[in-house]
Amino acid sequence: MPERTESAARFYVAGKVQGVFFRASTREQAARLGLRGYARNLADGRVEVLAAGDAAALETLAEWLRHGPPHARVDALAREPARMDDAGDGFVTS
Template structure:
């Protein structure tokens, strides 16, 4: 199992980004969380099969229709990821 942290910048808050990410992640069988950060970014932590992580990573580069993604940073996540995928 692979775990990754994504930081998404752009118009990503108030456009259903977190809820849409949860739908995509659950469809892919991933665990993790999507949450807003105080600086306007969205943080996504996802864990699961590498192929599913890559599919989610591709989706995060555009997000839901109302979003505008300017940048996606990716880094390994070493902490435990609880089962299920939630919005924080």
């Protein structure tokens, strides 16, 4: 059995991503994948997502973020490294 590798990343999602259940849908995806962190709206219209956990699950979430939920339109997705400690426990929206 392969060893599980932990990782963390911060994503910035731009496009039609506020008011379309993007944060709630992200929380559902992250919970299904066993990730912890948060999703929150930013004042500039983007959504910030910080996620931590299994590296393979994080890549699955990253791929999902490229499209988001059905009513969203993702125009750009930026990613940067994050600290595991910043993710907290569980996955929350704010």
